[in-house]
Amino acid sequence: MGDDNSIADAARVSYGKGTRSASDNRNLIRYLVRHKHTSPLEMVEVKFHLKLPIFVMRQLVRHRTASLNEYSGRYSIMSDDFYEPSEEYIQPQSKFNNQGRGGEMPDTWKEKYAQTINEITYKCQVAYKNLIGYGSVSHGGLARELARIVLPVSNYTECYWKMDLHNFFHFCQLRMDDHAQQEIQDYAKVMYEMVKPEVPIASEAFEDYSLNSISLSRMEANVLQYVFNTFPEKQHASGFVQSITSYLKKVQKAEDVTFDMSKREWKELEEKLK
Template sequence: MPLTPEQQAEIDDARANPRPTLRAVAEGMERHLYVAHPVLDHGLIRVIDYMGDDSAIVQAARVSYGRGTKAVSNDEGLIRYLMRHWHSTPFEMCEVKFHVKLPVFVARQWIRHRTANVNEYSARYSILDREFYIPAPEHLAAQSKVNNQGRGEVLAGAEAQRVLDLLREDSMRSYDHYEGMLSQDGQQGLARELARMNLPANIYTQWYWKTDLHNLFHFLRLRADAHAQYEIRAYAELMCRITADWVPLAYAAFEDYRLGGTALSARGVEALKRRLAGETVTQETSGMSKGEWREFEGVWG
């Protein structure tokens, strides 16, 4: 169950008692409020609250830039200018708070983005549910032979089944032992804060995660990238769609300049210029390492 009965009751109550507001609202984001979007097998994302919209970015930029922005004739042009030149502070005027349910190993990767406010479900006070992330067969893959932190060929047949069986059995066994260690059924048992250490990293946790748009874009640029781990990318791609509904002009600029764009080193710029001039450039003559050259060719052929 993605939402607990208590969480669903909270949503139903909020929907039943709408309140008028004088603040600016984004119609696209209003449609996401109180909606739990499923992710992976037991996960979810829902928008708890937000502040600002495209106009808030423009308003902040015109306050700080003053007369210098008069040459920009429209909001879209100004937002694209800000994104193109890495002017980040106007994007910080928008904020969003998500409720996220996710596997612990994804949470530990996610929390590396430290520019957010986070409040996580506490297994010191509450007992975690028996819910584990078990990958779909198409997401079971061997270690990559060229990338130490990535996946290679997809597992198939008996090998895939063997791994799935181990994941399910280990998850259930560890939870059985977790329950058995807790103080219940008349036994003294172990404190929750200690018993939780026996749980695997694929068990689900939940948190509220609040951040501004600038730092959200930074998160999405890394985690919605095709090279990101699938499990966190599934969350990031959904957040991209939500953000596009919230701030369509800003997201379009972000998609163009950050998600769809690429950065070149000084050596990369020089190699590209030499190629355009008709010169044959190789990895050995480019001054780049093998890894840099592989990435350069991945974009420029």
């Protein structure tokens, strides 16, 4: 509900609407996003009917600014659909990120893991159906609210999910990021692509000033200031062209200047500058 005009109209309410051109709207919306004057973005709402595995739903519901209604496993029989990762998604635990996957494994292992997931999923599905007495004429079976406890979190659920645009952009920023689990990234990216044509100016501003921007801590800004001030001089003195990145590493190790940053912060700064 709503579009770029709704955002611009809301922002202009304080001094009267008048006639405005598309370029006025663009400048205004970009100004709002750039300066985090985000309440006019709340005038637009996005609503989705989602079908998603329970483990993705668990991440989705962490976004508290959404309004949602979910399929009830107490009232209704849970769906027969289960998420099984495709071959390229089957990866080992990352060596660098405790919260993710990374690297490769032999195809034979992938097949074995895929088969194990498939077999266990099937057993759980059969157990659930047996418990609820699915297809049985002799007994009504166990209550659905109890029987469902044997189902895995790969089981698909459904929900209606609604959010205002400001919080939706925040959701996209967090969940389209490489650090988010691949499966919720996939959902967030598709959701974003669906919303983008409805609010092209606001989306462009979000991409320019938020999604693809970087922010610097006070210490990081100090490091960059130091690097920009001293790099030309050092480069000249050393007599050869070195990259800013390699110079940054030298600055990190330098003993005559400290920036009070942990190793992790230095790594993050390097990542930001890539």
